[in-house]
Amino acid sequence: MTGLTAKQERFVEEYLIDLNATQAAIKAGYSEKTARSVGSENLTKPDVAAAIVAAKKNRSERTEVTQDYVLTSIVETLERCRQVRPVVHADGSPAMGETEGKCPTFCV
Numbered sequence: 001m002t003g004l005t006a007k008q009e010r011f012v013e014e015y016l017i018d019l020n021a022t023q024a025a026i027k028a029g030y031s032e033k034t035a036r037s038v039g040s041e042n043l044t045k046p047d048v049a050a051a052i053v054a055a056k057k058n059r060s061e062r063t064e065v066t067q068d069y070v071l072t073s074i075v076e077t078l079e080r081c082r083q084v085r086p087v088v089h090a091d092g093s094p095a096m097g098e099t100e101g102k103c104p105t106f107c108v
Contacts, residue, residue, distance in 0.1 A: 003047045004047055007029050008028075008045075008051075010028035010029065011025060011028040012048060012051045012052055012055055014027040015039075015042075015043075015052060016052070016056065021039030022036045022039045023035075024039055024042075025038045025039035025042065
């Protein structure tokens with residue numbers, strides 16, 4: 001991360017954890033009294049914003065987890081829980097039984 005101060009670099013690292021600019025500022029070493037404004041200000045600085053975008057891209061490439069992957073996985077899980085598509089083993093046999101309420105055991 002070139003062009004950033006040490007605190008800004010730390011801010012970027014902390015911001016990526018939960019996307020909370022105030023907490024990222026505090027954890028990066030900024031004053032708790034000014035963390036909210038500093039966090040917000042950091043997000044508007046071109047170098048910091050570019051570092052955040054680059055770090056997010058790097059993380060997605062490294063983990064192979066994208067927003068589309070997350071949303072698709074959530075939808076698949078919900079559909080399975082609703083039994084829109086049954087959960088099966090690779091050979092097509094049922095992977096789990098149903099409880100009295102007709103919800104697979106992992107949803108109870």
